Each structure stands twice: as C-alpha cells, then as structure tokens.
Amino acid sequence: MPRKVSQRKKKSSTSENEMGASNNSEGTLTEISCEAVGNLLRRANKGGTSKKKMMPEFQPEHNGTQVLEPILQPNTLEAGHCSRNPMGNVSLDKGCLDSKEELDDSDWEDGIVPKDDHPMTIELNVTPDSAVRKQSHRASAKDKDLAELVHKVHLLCLLARGRLVDSACDDPLIQASMLSLLPAHLIQLQNVTKLTSKALHPLVSWFHDNFHVRSTNAEKPVCFALASALESREGSPEEIAALSVALYRALNLTARFVSILDAASLKPDQSCRPDASGSSKGIFNTSTPMVAKLKLDFKSPKQSLSSYDIDKVCESSLGRSRKSKKCSTTSHMAQSGDPPISEDLKSSITKSQTSETQDNDPESCLADKSHKSKRKGDVEYEMQLQMALSATTVGCLESKTESGANADKENFSCPSKRVKRVVSADTSTSSQLISTAVGSMKVGSPLYWAEVYCNEENLTGKWVHIDAVNLIIDGEDKVESMVAACKTSLRYVVAFGGHGAKDVTRRYCMKWYKIASQRVSSTWWDSVLAPLRDLESGANSGVAQFRPNQSISTESNTGHSFVPTRSSLEDIELETRALTEPLPTNQQAYKSHPLYAIEKWLTKYQVLRPKGPILGFCSGHPVYPRTCVQTVKTKERWLREGLQVKADEHPVKEIKRSIKPQKVQDSGADDYECSDSMENSKLYGMWQLEPLNLPHAVNGIVPKNERGQVDVWSEKCLPPGTVHLRFPRAFSVAKRLEIDYAPAMVGFEFKNGRSHPVYDGIVVCAEFKDVLVEAYAEEDEKRRAEEKRRDEAQALSRWYQLLSSIVTRQRLNNCYNNNLSSEMSTDIQGKNENESNAAVCADNDNNQSPKHHPVNKSGTDLDTSFDTPVKDHVHVFLKEYETFDEVTSLLTKRCQCGFSVQVEEL
DNA sequence: ATGCGGAACATTACTTTGCCATAT
DNA sequence: TATATGGCTTTGTAATGTTCCGCA
Known part of the structure; x- marks a missing residue:
C-alpha cells in the first residue's frame, strides 16, 4: 500500500x-x-x-x-x-x-x-x-474471483500431489527397503494386534534417528525421490514423511500420509502482505512446487535451474527454511564443480530477494516498507552466511563424495546438528517465537506427517498423529501452535490413503472460527473431496485390518447401516470436535459462528428463542448456542413459504419500516403525517406458524385476494382445489368459456421506479383444467392457422405490390423511354423456361385473351385498368395464349385478365 | 505483536399492486 | 365516448459484509 x-x-x-x-x-x-x-x-x-x-x-x-x-x-x-x-x-x-x-x-x-x-x-x-x-x-470483485479461482486450482494441484505421494508410499520396493533397514526387534510390530500409540514409540524414534530432513532431490518423480531419500536417509520434509508412511504400511499398519495444503490465499490482498503469513505469497509459494519440479525434471541441471525456477522454489511456502535448503543445495553444487550454475543460483536468489518486494507492484519501493525489506535482506544475508559456512563444512567432509550429480548424498554423513543450524537460521525472524512455542525444537513448519490407526486407543480406535521428523507422537494438539509459530496457516489438513483423501483439519485445528473464512466454500470443497473420501474410506476400511474378529467392524457397512466403520467413527470424532469447539475470545467471531452466538451480533431478522442456556461470556456478553437463534419474518414473507401466522400470535419483534419516498412532494405537514402513519414491520418466528390454510375453491369459483388475484409465490400458495395454468393467453380462453379465474401474480419487478406485479397465467379450479387445456390447444391451433393464413395473405399482397410496381415502372419506361425495355427482369412463372431475361409489360390490347373481364374493357386508362380488377387474382398463363416472335425471339405469355409477359429466349 | 472496535466503503436484501397522453 | 396503448425519471434505503486503521 x-x-x-x-x-x-x-x-x-x-x-x-x-x-x-x-x-x-x-x-x-x-x-x-x-x-x-x-x-x-x-x-x-x-x-x-x-x-x-x-x-x-x-x-x-x-x-x-x-x-x-x-x-x-x-x-x-x-x-x-x-x-x-x-x-x-x-x-x-x-x-x-x-x-x-x-x-x-x-x-x-x-x-x-x-x-x-x-x-x-x-x-x-x-x-x-x-x-x-x-x-x-x-480489491475489486474481479480480483476476488481471480483469487478464488487460483485458490481452488491450487488446492486441486495440492490434492493431486498428495495422492501422488500417497501412491509412492505404497510402492512395494520402497516398503521392502524400509523393512530391510529396520532392526529385527522393531519388525515385531507387525504382529502386534492391540496397537497403541505408545507401542509405536520405538519405531518412530528409530525412524527419527535414521532419517533426516535435508536438501531436496525434487528433480525426480516422487517414487524415485523416495528411493533416493531412502538410500541417503535424507530428503525433503515431504519425502521423509512419506518414507515414514511407507514404513508403517510395510509393517502392515494402517497409515495415511497427511499434508497441510498450503494453498494460495483465498483473499486477493493477502499476497500483498508479506508478513501476514509466511506462506501466502502467491501460488508458486506452495510447499510442493510441482510445476517447477517437473520442469526441472526434463532438463539438464544447467538449463533447468533458471532463475525463474529458483525464484519459485525460493518463494515456496516452506519459506525460509526451504529457501535455505535450496541454497545449501546450491552450495553443494558449487562444490561439486559447476560454478556457472551456482552463479546462476546465487544471482537468482538475490534476484528473488530483491524482486520479491517489487514484483507485485513494480512501480514501487517505498519508505514505509523499507525496514521490512531490510529485515528480509538481513535474513537472506544470514542465510547466505550459513550457506557459506555449511558449504565449507560440507566441503571438508566432502572430499569423499564422488559424483556432483548426486548432490543429495553429499550430506549423508553430515550431522543433523548442521541441518538444524541452517534451519534455525532460516527462521531467524521468528526464531524466538518458535523457541517459545515449541521449546528447543527448531524446525520449520510441519507440513507433512503421518497418521496411524491405533485400534487400542480411545476404546473404539483412533487415528494417531505421528510426526516422525519432529519425533512427536499423538501430538495433534501441538500442530496448531507449531504451525502458528511458523506463520503458516492451517486451513486444510488432508489425509491421503488408498489413492483417496479426507479432510481432517478438525483434528488439528482447535480454533476453527479463525480459519473458516480462509477456506473455500464448503460445498465446493466437499464435492471435490467426495470421490476421494470414498476411495480413502473404502481402502482404509478394507486394507490392513488388524484383527478379523475386532469388535469394531472395519468392513464397509454395506449390509448393516449401523455397523460403525473406521471411517464413520472418524467422522463422528471430527464432528464431535466441531461441536465442542471452545468459545472464541473475541466478539467478532460470534458474528457468523456456526455454534455460538451473542445477542449483540444478531441481525435484524434474528431473535434468541429460547434465550438460554448461557454457555459462557465474552467481554461480558452472554454466549448462547447458535441453535437458539431463530429467523423471524413478516407475515407476507412467511406466506411465500406457504406458512401463515397462527391466530392470537403476537409479533415477537417489530422493526421500523422504511418510509416510502413516494409522496414526499407535499409539504412538511404531509411529511409529518407520513412519519406518523409509518408502521412497524411485525415479525413472527417459526414457532408461531402453521401451514397455510387458504379457503377451498367451491362451485368452480377461485378464492381471490383483495385485489382479485392469487399470489402464486409457490405451489403452496395455491388455494386448494385450484391449479395454475401458465399459458400466455389462458385468460381469454377462460373468459370465452366463462370459467372463473384469477390472474396469477408470481412476483414483482421494478420498472420506472416502482414495483410492478408480474403475472404469469391464471389460476382456475382444478376441475376446469382439462377443459381449459383442451380449449387452449384448440384455440392455439386456430390461432396458428389464422397466423399462417395472415402470413400467406401478406406474402401474396406483397408479391402483388411488387409486381404492380414493376409493371408500372415498365409502363412508364415504355411510354417515355422505349430503349430501356429490357431493364427489368423477372421470373414470374419460371416453370417452362430457363430464361434469364424477361421483359414484362402490360399489354392492354386484350386482343387474344379477353373474355368479359372488366379490366379489358376499361379502355385506355392504364392506371385504373390495373388497380382494381387484378386484385386477388393469380395470373394464369395458358399455353394457347402464348405467341412467339421468331425475329425478336420474344415469347409473349398472356393471362386471361389481359396481363402479359414477354420472355426473351436465350 | 495482537486483537478490538470504529470508520469507510462495497454489496446485498428488502421494498412491493401507475398514470397520463394519445390513438383507436 | 370508452378503451387500448405506450412511455415515463428511474428505486431508495437500510442492513450486512469487508477492509483498514488507530488504539490499548
């Protein structure tokens, strides 16, 4: 700004x-x-x-x-x-x-x-x-739409990515390799029938000790990357988490790969605030920059590491930590004898640093911002320092490493201490935060972890959060604070399994009201996830069962609707969390909170009923369950829904009705009167209503309102025994048949500054429906026929006018300009000849044809001779009246009326 | 640094049943 | 003279939602 x-x-x-x-x-x-x-x-x-x-x-x-x-x-x-x-x-x-x-x-x-x-x-x-x-x-509406689209597309990409990783975790080779690395005593775990989270501790601990997060080898597809990470026992957070999932699955545990989908912000302006959340800097700032990675995959390293790609990677939502990782890769590559690339990288990194602040708004660079960018610059400086240091370290350690291409392996022997140091440097801006939040664990935001189903937890079994990277077991409640400390937003947490996915955000998010507005509309999200959910629940119900005779059936509930499945139990768990959310501490959250409400934030058409129980207080305001909030409406509004207010019910609320500015022209007295007569809108609640009880139609008479019509807001508003016929001219039919009807008003439209009723068809008694429909069809048929006849008559008359004008023109030509006799061409009959040039003239001699036709006798007045008599006459050119002039090659056709046409044979 | 609440806008919902001059 | 037709100025207002900013 x-x-x-x-x-x-x-x-x-x-x-x-x-x-x-x-x-x-x-x-x-x-x-x-x-x-x-x-x-x-x-x-x-x-x-x-x-x-x-x-x-x-x-x-x-x-x-x-x-x-x-x-x-x-x-x-x-x-x-x-x-x-x-x-x-x-x-x-x-x-x-x-x-x-x-x-x-x-x-x-x-x-x-x-x-x-x-x-x-x-x-x-x-x-x-x-x-x-x-x-x-x-x-932001304009357009910006919002765009942001939403980007958000959605990004979500879809991240979902796809998650599924990819999930599939990679199923890879038998990877699983087998994991097992082969596993100490013998840990393999026993696959025989455990009553699994608790505690039992998993040694396994997770072993994994934590043996696999570390470090530089990415993202240039390879997931599976290969996993293999490589497995080999080197180091990899990106995503890979390490995926490897842990693969390990659990190899041990026949039911495990999911869980990921925070850190998509681009749903709100357009978020990207303008670098500090609002460390992750929201645009779409490329994802934790899983698939595009960039895939791009890299198809190029030689030299070509592929363009500054653009690096920019993307460096801006990734892992943010600083990832940046540093990339940078450490850089340094390794530099070490391995490829100076141009490292130069590229460095320059691109600096470019990304400098451009980061400017790219969004190229015109600018401002004083206000300066301190922030300075801070950022400091961070980068520190980072590079660390890079250099680590590079040196690696350089020392590295004399033993061989291929430059396999830079990932270089740090195999590198103590994790070093990694942590780099990581902590990345996050130096928030390092205090992290250290206060998660103690000595200096880690980047956890974006990936695993969930293992432990059947001995919680009586019914439970999905247990396992973050092997950070050695956290069953720490679902810690995720939120860790994520918050790293300034990543926890909007979507999705568990991947069985090639499907399930939104498990509720398990990790304690303050839903804070993220609700940052999530895409639930209808869209649910519809996207629906097929994936099915896949996930199907797979995780059938796959990897612990005991066939378990009390909780893990089969899908095809036969019995009440046999709880693992999936449905989880649904219940998540639902329970949703319903037991702690009370928000700020008032604003109650404005649209799905569970709680305070009276202050009720809208005009809302009341509390019953006014209790009070669940707590927020800044002195009593908090009520949202279920106590009832919508109230005017009688007229309820009418539209086919409901009416019961007798003897008093309005539960009254609101001032806005003054109609229609008759404001008059003086103050009128004004006064106006405001005096201003009534309040009386509002009623659902509990004061009954189904609409309109008078029955009797004796074929439609019950009408005071305006002699029926307001048809919906089918429910039709008086019993009547039907609504939506024919355009139905009323005329009803009138003709003398059937009682009422115009059907279906709504209002604003025109000329006023609201006008909109009518659509009529309402008649049901018994007349068939008659009317039939009569209408008949009438319609007639109308169509009449229309057709009219059209034809019009066509004829127009033809006549055309020909008349041609004739007149020709006649004038003949009279005043004989040379132009062949100017006009026409093809009137067009059945015998293929002539292309026809000269038409009015022949009034009547020598050959005339048979007591009035026209013929009308003598020399050409105009009158043509005017009246020829009307409604279609010329018939009989063969016997034709004459052919050999010299001029003109064929003269004649009608009995005296009209003649000359056709020139070509 | 964070959250709260007010201000300033943007968006949405509610409103709700002609009249007059001219042509036919 | 009665009836049909077409044009007219064009909502206005308040509630609600969103964002920004100052302040505690």
Whole structure:
C-alpha cells in the first residue's frame, strides 16, 4: 500500500517534466491532485463534513479533466485548479473560489492562494497515506474471483500431489527397503494386534534417528525421490514423511500420509502482505512446487535451474527454511564443480530477494516498507552466511563424495546438528517465537506427517498423529501452535490413503472460527473431496485390518447401516470436535459462528428463542448456542413459504419500516403525517406458524385476494382445489368459456421506479383444467392457422405490390423511354423456361385473351385498368395464349385478365 | 505483536399492486 | 365516448459484509 504512495510522490517530483512531455500523465496528476485536495479538505473539515459528501464533488470533475485539457478549462472546479496549480498554470480566477464556497473557505484559500511554482510539493507531501492506500488497495470483485479461482486450482494441484505421494508410499520396493533397514526387534510390530500409540514409540524414534530432513532431490518423480531419500536417509520434509508412511504400511499398519495444503490465499490482498503469513505469497509459494519440479525434471541441471525456477522454489511456502535448503543445495553444487550454475543460483536468489518486494507492484519501493525489506535482506544475508559456512563444512567432509550429480548424498554423513543450524537460521525472524512455542525444537513448519490407526486407543480406535521428523507422537494438539509459530496457516489438513483423501483439519485445528473464512466454500470443497473420501474410506476400511474378529467392524457397512466403520467413527470424532469447539475470545467471531452466538451480533431478522442456556461470556456478553437463534419474518414473507401466522400470535419483534419516498412532494405537514402513519414491520418466528390454510375453491369459483388475484409465490400458495395454468393467453380462453379465474401474480419487478406485479397465467379450479387445456390447444391451433393464413395473405399482397410496381415502372419506361425495355427482369412463372431475361409489360390490347373481364374493357386508362380488377387474382398463363416472335425471339405469355409477359429466349 | 472496535466503503436484501397522453 | 396503448425519471434505503486503521 505505501508503494502507491511512493509512486505518487515520485510522479509529483517529476510532474513538471511530464507536463511538457505528454498529456497522458495529466490524468494521473489530476487524480493525485484531486486526492490531495480531497484529503486536505477532509482533514480541514474533520468531524464536520463527512467524506461521503466530499468525494462526489471531485469525481466528475476529475473525470472531465482526464478527457479534456485541464489546463485550458476555464470552468473547472477546485480540483482542476489544484491540479493545474502545481503545473505552473496558475491564474487563479475568482470564480473558482466562489464556486466552492460551500466548503471551508479559509482552509481552501490557505491551500491554493500561493502562486509560486511549488505548491505541489506541499500538497502531495501532506497526502495522507491512508486515503491513497484505501483507494488503491481495495480489491475489486474481479480480483476476488481471480483469487478464488487460483485458490481452488491450487488446492486441486495440492490434492493431486498428495495422492501422488500417497501412491509412492505404497510402492512395494520402497516398503521392502524400509523393512530391510529396520532392526529385527522393531519388525515385531507387525504382529502386534492391540496397537497403541505408545507401542509405536520405538519405531518412530528409530525412524527419527535414521532419517533426516535435508536438501531436496525434487528433480525426480516422487517414487524415485523416495528411493533416493531412502538410500541417503535424507530428503525433503515431504519425502521423509512419506518414507515414514511407507514404513508403517510395510509393517502392515494402517497409515495415511497427511499434508497441510498450503494453498494460495483465498483473499486477493493477502499476497500483498508479506508478513501476514509466511506462506501466502502467491501460488508458486506452495510447499510442493510441482510445476517447477517437473520442469526441472526434463532438463539438464544447467538449463533447468533458471532463475525463474529458483525464484519459485525460493518463494515456496516452506519459506525460509526451504529457501535455505535450496541454497545449501546450491552450495553443494558449487562444490561439486559447476560454478556457472551456482552463479546462476546465487544471482537468482538475490534476484528473488530483491524482486520479491517489487514484483507485485513494480512501480514501487517505498519508505514505509523499507525496514521490512531490510529485515528480509538481513535474513537472506544470514542465510547466505550459513550457506557459506555449511558449504565449507560440507566441503571438508566432502572430499569423499564422488559424483556432483548426486548432490543429495553429499550430506549423508553430515550431522543433523548442521541441518538444524541452517534451519534455525532460516527462521531467524521468528526464531524466538518458535523457541517459545515449541521449546528447543527448531524446525520449520510441519507440513507433512503421518497418521496411524491405533485400534487400542480411545476404546473404539483412533487415528494417531505421528510426526516422525519432529519425533512427536499423538501430538495433534501441538500442530496448531507449531504451525502458528511458523506463520503458516492451517486451513486444510488432508489425509491421503488408498489413492483417496479426507479432510481432517478438525483434528488439528482447535480454533476453527479463525480459519473458516480462509477456506473455500464448503460445498465446493466437499464435492471435490467426495470421490476421494470414498476411495480413502473404502481402502482404509478394507486394507490392513488388524484383527478379523475386532469388535469394531472395519468392513464397509454395506449390509448393516449401523455397523460403525473406521471411517464413520472418524467422522463422528471430527464432528464431535466441531461441536465442542471452545468459545472464541473475541466478539467478532460470534458474528457468523456456526455454534455460538451473542445477542449483540444478531441481525435484524434474528431473535434468541429460547434465550438460554448461557454457555459462557465474552467481554461480558452472554454466549448462547447458535441453535437458539431463530429467523423471524413478516407475515407476507412467511406466506411465500406457504406458512401463515397462527391466530392470537403476537409479533415477537417489530422493526421500523422504511418510509416510502413516494409522496414526499407535499409539504412538511404531509411529511409529518407520513412519519406518523409509518408502521412497524411485525415479525413472527417459526414457532408461531402453521401451514397455510387458504379457503377451498367451491362451485368452480377461485378464492381471490383483495385485489382479485392469487399470489402464486409457490405451489403452496395455491388455494386448494385450484391449479395454475401458465399459458400466455389462458385468460381469454377462460373468459370465452366463462370459467372463473384469477390472474396469477408470481412476483414483482421494478420498472420506472416502482414495483410492478408480474403475472404469469391464471389460476382456475382444478376441475376446469382439462377443459381449459383442451380449449387452449384448440384455440392455439386456430390461432396458428389464422397466423399462417395472415402470413400467406401478406406474402401474396406483397408479391402483388411488387409486381404492380414493376409493371408500372415498365409502363412508364415504355411510354417515355422505349430503349430501356429490357431493364427489368423477372421470373414470374419460371416453370417452362430457363430464361434469364424477361421483359414484362402490360399489354392492354386484350386482343387474344379477353373474355368479359372488366379490366379489358376499361379502355385506355392504364392506371385504373390495373388497380382494381387484378386484385386477388393469380395470373394464369395458358399455353394457347402464348405467341412467339421468331425475329425478336420474344415469347409473349398472356393471362386471361389481359396481363402479359414477354420472355426473351436465350 | 495482537486483537478490538470504529470508520469507510462495497454489496446485498428488502421494498412491493401507475398514470397520463394519445390513438383507436 | 370508452378503451387500448405506450412511455415515463428511474428505486431508495437500510442492513450486512469487508477492509483498514488507530488504539490499548
């Protein structure tokens, strides 16, 4: 946000140059000035005039000056002046000051009177950041949509990634290798029938001691990466967690791979706040940068490690820790004799550092921000220092390592101490936090872990959280604080198993109300997860059963609906957590909390009933269960749902109804009357209602309301014994058949500033339905036939008009311009000839054809001869009346009416 | 550093049943 | 003279949601 400010400041400083250079900048300049003036005035009028009032004054003017030439506009208001002033085009006219009398004169004059060349600096320097910021950073609906889309797509990608990892954990080779590494006494675990989390401790401990998180070998597909990690006993957090899952599965335990899906923020502006959460910096900042990784996979290291890729990796949501890891890789690579790459990397890293703050908003780099970026720079500096140190260390240790390509292996012998040191350096900004939060465990945010199903926990069995990397068993309650300490958000925790997935966020998130708004709409998420859930529950019910005779059936509940499955038991557990969430400590959380409510945050149409029990207090406000919140509505609103208020029920709440501004034209007296007669809306609750009890239709008469119609909000609103016929002209049929009907009003629409009822069809008694439908069909048929007839008649008449005009034209041609006889062409009959050029003329001799047709006798008046008689006549050209002129090759066809056509044979 | 609450906007929900001049 | 038709200015208001900012 302060970026914009600085941008504006920059612009202001160069404004004079820009002025001369181009007009384009003037809009911006004007804008700046407007804002500056607005802010000045706002400050001046603080408390008096509200901002709302001020802004519209500037807006239109500002628009105008953008289009027009602001300098030359004589009638601009104060905003225009302000923008001009700094440009040196001073000439303040009195009119300007006059025009803004309504504003605070003295303040205004103070602001603009100076005629020197530099008032601008003053103006822009006093521009309060807040106003500019507010304007520029309020996300538009488009931004929101985009952010949501990105969030969704990112989630899908992360889900897919999780499934990939899950599949890799099933790899028999990996599992077998894990088993082969396992000491004999731990292998016994697969024979344990009553598994408790405690029993897992030695196993997890062994794993923790033997596998460490370190640099990534992400260039390979998951399975290979796993194999490699297995070989080196080191890998990314994801790989190590996956290996642990593979180990559990190898031991025939039921295990899931669990991952925090740290997707790009759902809210558009989150990415602008580097410190809001360490992880939200855009989509590439995922903990599982699949794209970048895959990209790398297909290229030689030299080509693939472009700065772009590295940027992505370095910005990954593991954030600093991951960054450092990558960097340590870098150093190793440098060690292994590939200086160009390391150079690339270094430069790219620095690039990423510097660009990180600027890329989002290229125009900016600001004073306010500076200390933050400085801090960041410090972090990076420390990181690089650590890198260098570790590289040296590795270099010493490393004389024994062989291939540069296998950089991952280089640190095999490296003590985990070193790793931890690097990691702690990464997170140095929050290292205190971490150390307070999780004691001496200096780790990055846990993003991956395992869940093992322990059938002896909790009577019914339980999925136990096992973070082998951090040696935490059954620490589901610790995850939230650890994640919080690392500034990662815990919005989606998904357990992967059986190629499916299940959202288990509830198990790890104690403060759901804090993350609820950061999650995508549950309907979408549920629908996405539904098929994956089925896969997961199907697999984890059937696979790896501990004992066939276990009291809790692990089979899917196909036969008996009440046999609890492992999955359904887990559902119950998660549901229970959802229902036993602790009370939020801040009031705002109660606004839309699904479980709790405080009266203060109820909406206009909500009441508490019953008003109790009180579950607790928040800042002195009693907290009630959300189930006590009832929605209340007016009678009319309930009517729409087919409900009516019972007799003798009093409104449970009354709210002021807004005054209708319809008859405000009159004087104050009327106004007074108006407000006097203003009624309150009476609201009723669900418990005061009964099903709508409309009068029955009797004797074919439809019961109507006071307006002689039926309000058909829904089917429920139809009086019993009536039907709604949605035919366009049904009423006319009913009228004709003398059937009683009522117009069906289905809603309102706003037109011309008023609400108008919208009608759709009619309501009639049910017994007339068939008759009406039949009659309507008949009528419709008739109507169509009539329409067709009309269309045909119209077509005929138009043809007639066309031909008449042709004839008239031809006749005129004949009379006044004989040379143009073949100008017009027509094909009237078109069945005998393929002629292309036909000369038409009116032949009024009637020599051959005439048979007491009135036309023929009408003599020489050509106009009249054609006008009347030929109407409604279709010319018939009989063969016997044809004549053919050999010389001119003209075929003359004649109708009995005397009309003739000459056709030229080609 | 964090959360709270107010301010400033943005968005949504609620409202809810013509009139007059002109042509036919 | 009675009836049909078309055009007119176009919601306005309040509640609710979201974001920012100052303050404790």
